[in-house]
Every structure is written in C-alpha cells, then in structure tokens.
Amino acid sequence: MKKLMLGNEAVARGAFEAGVGVVSSYPGTPSTEITENIVKYNDVYVEWAPNEKVACEVAIGASIAGARAMTCMKHVGLNVMADPVFTVSYTGVNGGLVLCVADDPGMHSSQNEQDSRHYAKASKILMLEPSDSAECRDFTKEAFTLSEQFDTPVFIRLSTRVSHSQSLVEECERADKPLKDYDKDPGKYVMMPGNAIKRHVVVEERMRALEAMAEKTPLNTVEENGSNIGVISAGIAYVYAKEALGDKVDYLKLGVVYPLPAEKIKAFAAKHDKVIVIEELDPVIEEYVKSLGVEVIGKDGFTLLGEYTPAMIAKAVLGEDAPEFEVIDEPTPVRPPVMCAGCPHRGTFYVLKKLGLIVSGDIGCYTLGATPPLQSVDTTICMGASVSAAHGMAKARGDEFNKKLVSVIGDSTFIHSGITGLIDIVYNKGNNTVIILDNSITGMTGHQDNPTTGFTIRKEPTKQVDLVALARAIGIEHVVVADPFDVKEFERIVKQEVEREEPSVIVAQRPCALLPPMRKKYSGHCRITDKCKKCKMCMKLGCPAISIENGEVRIDRTQCNGCGLCTNVCPFHAIEKED
Amino acid sequence: MNIMIVGVGGQGTLLASRILGKVAIKQGYDVKVSEVHGMSQRGGSVVTYVKYGEKVYSPIIDKGEADLVLAFEMLEAMRALPYLKKGGKMIANTQKMNPMPVITGAMPYPEDIEQKISAKADLLAVDALSLAEQAGTIKAVNVVLIGVLAASMDVDKEVWVDVIRETVPERFIDLNIKAFELGYNL
Numbered sequence: 001m002k003k004l005m006l007g008n009e010a011v012a013r014g015a016f017e018a019g020v021g022v023v024s025s026y027p028g029t030p031s032t033e034i035t036e037n038i039v040k041y042n043d044v045y046v047e048w049a050p051n052e053k054v055a056c057e058v059a060i061g062a063s064i065a066g067a068r069a070m071t072c073m074k075h076v077g078l079n080v081m082a083d084p085v086f087t088v089s090y091t092g093v094n095g096g097l098v099l100c101v102a103d104d105p106g107m108h109s110s111q112n113e114q115d116s117r118h119y120a121k122a123s124k125i126l127m128l129e130p131s132d133s134a135e136c137r138d139f140t141k142e143a144f145t146l147s148e149q150f151d152t153p154v155f156i157r158l159s160t161r162v163s164h165s166q167s168l169v170e171e172c173e174r175a176d177k178p179l180k181d182y183d184k185d186p187g188k189y190v191m192m193p194g195n196a197i198k199r200h201v202v203v204e205e206r207m208r209a210l211e212a213m214a215e216k217t218p219l220n221t222v223e224e225n226g227s228n229i230g231v232i233s234a235g236i237a238y239v240y241a242k243e244a245l246g247d248k249v250d251y252l253k254l255g256v257v258y259p260l261p262a263e264k265i266k267a268f269a270a271k272h273d274k275v276i277v278i279e280e281l282d283p284v285i286e287e288y289v290k291s292l293g294v295e296v297i298g299k300d301g302f303t304l305l306g307e308y309t310p311a312m313i314a315k316a317v318l319g320e321d322a323p324e325f326e327v328i329d330e331p332t333p334v335r336p337p338v339m340c341a342g343c344p345h346r347g348t349f350y351v352l353k354k355l356g357l358i359v360s361g362d363i364g365c366y367t368l369g370a371t372p373p374l375q376s377v378d379t380t381i382c383m384g385a386s387v388s389a390a391h392g393m394a395k396a397r398g399d400e401f402n403k404k405l406v407s408v409i410g411d412s413t414f415i416h417s418g419i420t421g422l423i424d425i426v427y428n429k430g431n432n433t434v435i436i437l438d439n440s441i442t443g444m445t446g447h448q449d450n451p452t453t454g455f456t457i458r459k460e461p462t463k464q465v466d467l468v469a470l471a472r473a474i475g476i477e478h479v480v481v482a483d484p485f486d487v488k489e490f491e492r493i494v495k496q497e498v499e500r501e502e503p504s505v506i507v508a509q510r511p512c513a514l515l516p517p518m519r520k521k522y523s524g525h526c527r528i529t530d531k532c533k534k535c536k537m538c539m540k541l542g543c544p545a546i547s548i549e550n551g552e553v554r555i556d557r558t559q560c561n562g563c564g565l566c567t568n569v570c571p572f573h574a575i576e577k578e579d
Numbered sequence: 580m581n582i583m584i585v586g587v588g589g590q591g592t593l594l595a596s597r598i599l600g601k602v603a604i605k606q607g608y609d610v611k612v613s614e615v616h617g618m619s620q621r622g623g624s625v626v627t628y629v630k631y632g633e634k635v636y637s638p639i640i641d642k643g644e645a646d647l648v649l650a651f652e653m654l655e656a657m658r659a660l661p662y663l664k665k666g667g668k669m670i671a672n673t674q675k676m677n678p679m680p681v682i683t684g685a686m687p688y689p690e691d692i693e694q695k696i697s698a699k700a701d702l703l704a705v706d707a708l709s710l711a712e713q714a715g716t717i718k719a720v721n722v723v724l725i726g727v728l729a730a731s732m733d734v735d736k737e738v739w740v741d742v743i744r745e746t747v748p749e750r751f752i753d754l755n756i757k758a759f760e761l762g763y764n765l
Binding site: 109322327337444 | 658677
C-alpha cells in the first residue's frame with residue numbers, strides 16, 4: 001500500500017530498504033527527519049554525531065569496514081564535512097556510501113543559500129537529485145548500488161520543498177546486505193601523497209565512467225510532447241515546471257545532476273528551437289549546457305535568489321499571467337519567529353540587553369536574540385563562530401572593548417564547533433567571557449539529543465559531557481553555572497565575569513520550555529494585578545504572551561505557560577502567578 | 580483541490596495538514612502535503628499546503644490558486660487572502676494573536692479583519708478557541724477547525740473520524756473526536 005511520506009522519511013526508507021547498516025548525522029533543517037526516521041528501524045545502527053565532519057567520518061569508517069553507510073546534513077553542514085569528502089572521493093568505498101545533503105532555497109531556516117551542487121563538481125563525486133518522495137526512496141536505493149558499482153561516494157541532493165513535502169511512496173522489503181569483507185588495502189585507504197597521486201588517476205577514470213553512465217541511466221529521462229520548446233530541469237524545479245507547463249513543452253529531467261550527460265543534452269537541444277534550463281539557485285546546469293555550445297535560456301528569464309514557483313515559470317516560458325486574487329490594501333504586520341513563552345534564552349538576552357553588551361552570536365533558537373525587542377545579538381556567522389569571532393574582536397580592539405563583549409552559544413553548538421574556539425582563547429591568552437546556553441537539548445531543529453543531554457538518539461542513557469569540567473580541562477579557571485531566570489543574580493554574574501581579566505565561562509542552565517519535564521514544571525498563568533504602573537519593564541522581555549491593549553498591559557492566557565520570568569523583572573511586583 | 584492552512588507556529592497546523600492529507604489518500608487521490616519545520620515554526624507565520632487530484636506535481640500553492648484557505652488566526656487569514664482563488668472559500672478562527680511588531684508597539688493589529696475579508700471573499704468565521712475549550716483543551720483548536728472544514732467538504736464523516744483516530748496519540752483520541760464533532764456540527 002502507498003503511504004504518504006515526507007521526502008526525508010522516504011530517504012530513510014530507501015536507505016533501510018537498501019540494507020544500510022550505519023547512519024551518523026548532525027541535525028540541521030531541512031535534513032533532520034531523515035536520521036530521525038532511521039530510528040524506526042531497529043536493525044540499523046544510528047547516531048547523532050557531535051558535528052557533520054565527525055558524522056561523515058563515522059560513515060566513511062563504516063563503509064571501509066564493509067557496511068552500507070549514510071550521513072545526512074543541511075547544506076552548511078556540508079561545509080563542515082568538506083574535508084573528509086574531498087579525500088573519500090579518492091579512496092572510494094567498500095560498502096556503499098551515501099552523503100545526503102539538503103539545500104534551503106529561500107532560506108526558510110538557514111544563514112545562507114548556497115548551492116551544494118558545486119561540491120559535487122569540486123570533489124568529483126556523483127550527485128543524484130530527486131523531485132518527490134517516491135524518487136527520494138528510489139534514488140537513495142540506487143545511490144547505494146551506484147556507490148558500490150563505481151567505487152565512489154554518492155551525494156543525494158535535496159531541497160526544503162522535497163525534504164518537507166509529503167507524497168506517496170510504496171514500501172518494499174529490506175535487502176539483505178551482509179557486510180562486505182574487510183581487506184587491508186593501504187594503497188586505496190591511506191591517502192599519503194604516493195598513494196593519493198595514484199588514486200587521483202582512478203578518480204579521473206571514474207569520472208569518465210560516470211559520464212558514460214549518465215548518458216544511459218534511466219535516472220535521466222526525456223519526455224516528448226511534440227513541442228519545439230525543450231525544458232531541462234531537475235529536483236523540485238522539475239515538478240514546478242510540470243505543474244506550470246504540463247505537456248506544452250518537452251522535458252529532459254535530470255536525476256543525475258553531476259556529472260551531466262553531454263551527448264544527451266546536445267541531442268535534446270538539437271530537437272528543439274528553444275531550450276530553457278529551469279533550476280533554483282545557481283546556474284549550474286545552464287553553465288554546463290552553454291559550455292557544450294548549446295544556446296539556452298537560463299537565469300536571464302528567472303532569478304538567482306530564493307525559490308521558483310510554478311507561476312513564475314508559466315510567466316517566463318509561456319507568458320501566462322498568474323490568476324487574479326484579492327488583497328486587503330493596508331499594512332499587515334509581519335509575524336517573524338520568536339522565542340517561545342518560557343524560553344530560557346529570554347532571561348539571558350534580557351540581561352545582556354540591559355547591560356548593553358556586544359554579543360557575538362551563534363546558530364540556534366537563540367539567534368532570535370537578534371530580533372526586537374531583545375535585539376542583543378551583534379553577529380551570527382556559522383556554528384561556533386560566536387566563540388572564535390569574539391576572540392578576534394577582542395584581539396583587534398583590546399581589553400576595554402572585551403569588557404563589553406560576550407559570546408553566546410548553545411550546548412549542542414558548543415559541542416559541534418565551540419570547543420576549539422574556546423581552546424584558542426585560552427591558548428592565546430584571551431580574556432573572553434563565553435556564555436553556554438545550556439537548555440538540555442538541540443532546540444531549533446526539534447529536540448534532538450546531543451552529547452550534553454545524557455541520552456543517545458534511541459533514548460538510551462549514556463555518558464553526559466560535563467560542560468563545567470570540560471571548560472576547566474581546557475584551562476578556564478572561572479566557570480560559573482547560573483539560572484538565566486534568576487535575572488538579578490544572572491546580571492551580577494555576567495557583570496563580574498566580563499570585568500575579569502581572565503577568560504571565563506558562564507553555563508546558563510535552564511531546560512527548553514518545550515521539553516516534557518518543563519511542560520510539567522510550568523503550570524498556570526501569569527496575571528497583571530492592579531499594582532501595575534505601566535512601566536513596561538515586562539514588555540522588554542519580548543514574551544509573545546505579553547502585550548499592551550488600549551494602554552493596559554495584558555497577558556494572553558492562550559500563550560502564557562506560567563514560566564514566571566515576568567514576575568522576576570516587574571519592579572512593582574504587579575505580576576502574579578495563578579493556577 | 581488546493582487547500583492552504585495558515586496559522587502561528589505552535590497552533591498545530593502540521594497535524595491538521597497531515598489529517599487532511601490522509602483523508603485525501605483514502606479518497607484514492609494523488610496527494611502532496613507541504614510542511615514547515617525549523618526556525619519558521621518558532622511562533623512565526625506558518626503555511627502548509629495540501630493538494631490532491633488525479634496527479635499532483637508541485638507541492639506548493641501560488642497566489643490565486645487555493646480553493647480553500649483554513650486560517651487558525653485572523654491576521655494570518657488576512658495575509659493569506661491573496662492565495663485564495665476567486666470564488667474560493669475561507670474558514671477562519673476568530674482568535675487573534677499579537678505578532679512582535681504589535682507587541683513592541685511598532686504597528687497596530689489591523690481592525691475589523693473579518694468584515695474586510697468578508698467584503699472580498701466567502702468567509703466562514705468561527706470561534707474555534709471557545710469550542711476547543713469546550714472540548715477540554717485550547718490545544719484542540721486545530722481539530723475543531725478540521726471539523727469545520729470537514730462539514731464543508733464532500734467526504735464521509737466516518738473517514739475523517741477514522742483518520743483522526745489513526746493520527747493522534749491514543750490517550751487524546753476521545754478529546755480530539757469531541758473537538759472534531761464540535762467543529763463539524765457548528
């Protein structure tokens with residue numbers, strides 16, 4: 001029976017059916033649910049790794065040891081794992097190795113809009129791109145087969161709309177894939193210059209073989225509708241094109257996006273008066289087609305920015321106008337994401353804003369500390385940069401500047417990429433203050449366990465990284481644990497630590513309000529009493545439950561979870577908890 | 580059939596779209612459901628799409644293409660109006676949730692949204708929050724609204740009830756069926 005599945009769930013299903021043995025990943029929207037769905041299958045070893053580089057290396061090791069293995073991440077995670085990727089291209093695989101990467105056109109949940117297809121070309125690794133959930137399953141299975149057939153890792157490229165759309169998938173049985181033999185083979189797996197020089201030759205030969213495969217594979221299909229317009233497309237852009245153009249054009253749908261099939265493209269182009277490449281983000285296919293001497297319309301008719309839509313394609317290709325629609329012609333306030341009611345980060349940013357500190361920020365829910373009214377965060381670059389960039393700021397501007405500067409980084413992000421930055425601070429005699437926002441979970445991606453939570457992905461109890469002991473072991477002598485909801489004490493500690501002419505770490509400890517124990521702990525609602533002087537101190541928290549209506553401060557009971565933070569900041573004790 | 584569900588992160592739009600998707604499968608259609616995960620879920624505007632028919636390609640709905648818009652909040656209803664097809668129907672929960680620009684005082688919450696939408700489209704405004712409270716929890720707003728939607732669609736009620744049973748956690752089945760009934764019998 002066909003089931004409705006997320007693209008991500010279908011990738012997991014495909015990997016399961018292909019007999020995958022080991023999956024190691026780091027969460028990142030829009031890729032997270034692939035690995036979360038692997039958990040359903042008890043006969044697969046699955047884990048959250050501390051970061052994507054580690055995850056990729058775990059998968060590489062499993063492949064060399066003879067298992068089919070996979071790692072999954074978002075596009076920026078691919079940057080983190082790029083180091084092993086470029087070399088595993090040389091070693092090739094033993095068990096099939098699939099590297100699944102999800103791009104985020106439109107930046108629904110990301111800090112940039114990079115196009116991962118460039119990596120396939122740069123690392124000379126085969127890349128497949130599915131268009132819907134059924135293809136997610138099929139292409140993932142095929143990726144394992146091709147990986148072993150051509151002795152290469154294989155990329156699966158997804159995008160947000162493929163990952164997070166559900167469509168119908170037929171489930172099949174899991175293939176029985178016993179471990180392949182493990183044979184010591186240093187010429188293949190020890191990449192020192194003498195061996196790597198020889199392996200590079202193999203890589204170039206493999207590229208020729210993959211190019212030949214791309215010409216013949218059923219993953220690249222031609223759909224003829226008798227049109228003089230030919231559309232070349234792949235992935236989500238293909239289904240947008242089908243929706244917009246139906247059978248009014250012919251299609252070359254590319255399931256293999258690297259390497260591209262030169263002869264197939266030339267033959268397709270020769271049959272059409274007009275060839276249009278429809279692809280989101282960078283003109284990767286377009287530039288290749290042009291390099292073949294084929295005249296083609298690409299980004300000229302579209303955009304490098306954000307997502308395509310069927311309406312955009314219908315307009316560009318057929319000149320058809322979008323349907324008419326109604327609007328209410330008045331300013332509509334936007335509704336940006338906000339920290340949840342009860343969010344532990346709110347207490348932290350309230351204090352940082354109050355103290356007027358410069359905040360070197362990081363990636364997680366707490367990036368929202370950059371938005372009004374808290375507006376404390378000054379910078380957000382990538383995972384871990386809060387720590388190392390603050391060190392650079394302090395070295396550039398000196399001690400006085402450093403006394404107004406803090407880094408904020410979540411527990412999972414600190415484990416991912418913050419530790420090395422902290423070592424740099426200690427080693428190079430920095431005096432920075434780093435606040436680790438320990439909310440006991442990886443929050444933004446939807447509550448994944450990590451090395452600080454004490455549980456594995458399968459919720460088995462495990463060793464828990466002790467952040468205080470870790471900071472001390474690195475050489476930080478001043479490590480303080482504080483509750484960000486105890487705003488007075490938290491403020492005192494932050495003031496004390498930034499003034500210090502030595503490096504320090506504050507572990508701001510309070511679990512995410514959405515975790516089950518906190519949902520139980522927080523109860524009732526907060527209420528404004530008649531002691532309210534309308535000083536609006538509580539409004540500075542940016543709590544979604546507190547607003548002013550007709551001059552009166554009010555708390556929306558449907559939003560308030562009774563966390564009580566507002567009762568701690570009201571100078572007139574005018575907010576009370578009630579059941 | 581193109582159905583767009585809009586609301587505020589945390590209101591349970593995802594569950595509503597999944598219920599609707601399963602109902603469409605049971606009718607034998609090709610179905611695509613587009614969801615929102617990650618940062619945009621954190622109290623921000625959320626938009627999900629459910630599309631079904633003989634064959635569905637794109638999972639997303641453009642402006643002027645939705646046969647039906649199910650809005651969980653009035654400001655989000657107003658924001659979604661351009662997506663409604665001419666002659667389409669909108670079902671909106673009368674609940675108002677202040678977004679951050681309103682909370683900080685940068686902008687007012689628009690007035691009389693219900694009247695303004697009604698002037699331009701076929702709107703059914705429902706106080707789903709009160710009905711959800713009646714069912715036992717304000718969290719059941721999503722299933723109340725699914726009930727209202729179900730009443731305006733040509734699918735057997737039993738199909739909806741079965742799908743809700745299959746979809747929600749066992750200990751919440753009775754509560755959700757009650758919420759569905761309150762919406763359905765409105």
